[in-house]
Amino acid sequence: MHREGVALRENNFAFAVGRVRVLETRLLDSGKFERMLEARDADEVLRILGETEYAQALAAIKNQNDYEAVLDYERHRVFALVRSMLAPEREIAELYFLRYDLHNLKVLLKAEMTGVNPEGLADEGVFGPQRLQAMISRTGVRANAAGTGTVAVGTDLEKAPDYLAQWIEQGRQAMASGDPQAVDLVLDGAFYRFAAETARQGKWGILERYWLGLIDLTNAISTARCRRMATGSDFLGTALLEGGIIPVKEFVAFYDQSAESFAHFLELHGYGTLFAGKEALTSPAALENAASNYLRQLLADAGQSFMIGPEPIFAYLLAKENEIRKIRIIIVGKLNGIPREILRERL
Structure with a gap:
């Protein structure tokens, strides 16, 4: 800079x-x-x-x-x-609060899919639940900003950024499967790809490391859960998120390995502190807690190192x-x- x-x-x-x-x-x-x-x-x-x-x-x-x-x-x-x-760096803030819009979009689409009233909507997103509901209530298509394809539109969606219109379109396509979990997987994948791309393009330093680390650790937790539930490596491949530091194929490769080998694999990528407590080796819940602590500590250390920012x-x-x-x-x-x-x- x-x-x-x-x-x-x-x-x-x-x-x-x-x-x-x-x-x-x-x-x-x-x-x-x-x-x-x-x-x-x-x-x-x-x-x-x-x-x-x-x-x-x-x-x-x-x-x-x-x-x-x-x-x-x-x-x-x-x-x-x-x-x-x-406010001076709005894009950084919006990416964080978009997680709540992601949650609301999942809830709204799955509620429509199953014919129930949406519950548990969050007010903290960039767009808010009422506006998202208006966006998904009547959808058509329009050309995207690059002129390379189309994106969904609705009553309030024509002024929305392309990425959000694309998420809605992808979520609706997933609804056709009849499986609510498919909506979660598709929207999670879309959001985290967007987050990784945005963080990399912004060259945000430690905040870029936070987002890429979040993707890696989410994948680590998904791998641990799939191993515990014996879902098979094919299903794991569909549940993993693109965009992190560790390639998805490497997580899939460790599906059949021992817990110790999986821990060593994560240590080689800089996540060794996750296993300070042995519970994280065998418990996905313990690994999730350790991952949350890792990310909080990452920002806490940065908060002490960066006097301004x-x-x-x-x-x-x-x-x-x-x-x-x-x-x-x-x-x-x-x-x-x-x-x-x-x-x-x-x-």
Whole structure:
């Protein structure tokens, strides 16, 4: 990056990163989580949260026992703040929040396919569930921007980027199979190919490494699950995502190998820390947790190394999402009488 570009980037993010450093001090520490684990019930957990940054969410929600509303309020607040901080590099932010549009698109298409009402839609996407619903409700075709083919169009879709129109068209084609899982596989593949291409073209440094690592680790988890379920290497090949650092064919080649050989294979590609705990060798769920921790740590380390830029903002965002996830695990566990030691393991 030229000196002028570096200076502009620093000016864009100097205030935002300074604010993030303050927000990081408000993240819940291990002592707070230990108190919540030791709490008698979910009500006591919420009272502990009232001593923290979550007091604003508790005050805004009429029924403070509605823990989902409290956590949703906090997530929406943080997401809005992060969006404003990342405004100077909107494309980086949009790629992250497009994951929620991907989720909504899956839900909407599968709901249409099965004739049920869509449930569990997320508000955090770039486009939002209402607009996506309008896009898929009436589809036709139009020429794509390059003039090399056609893409689907709908009532609101003609102004949408080509990639989104293509996802809708590909999702509809997958619906013809009658298999909801086919919709998931096709849309996941389309999104992550787009993510890899966007990150590479943007030359985002550590954020590029995050997206490519996310694809690799998603493939590693899929491989572990397919091995556990004995689905066969052919099915695994259809479930893997293109665009990561590790070629898909290499994952397929390790389908029949031992868990130790698979771990060594990932270590050779820089993912050795996944297996610091032996559980990840045999448990796909443990591997998934280790992968999430790896990616969070990747951005956390970058957030400390890069004094100015989007990296510290993303590190904070992932830390906050993980914090909310852990609070939800504790509250749900308390409501269902799950022993604290089991909850501690889940965290």
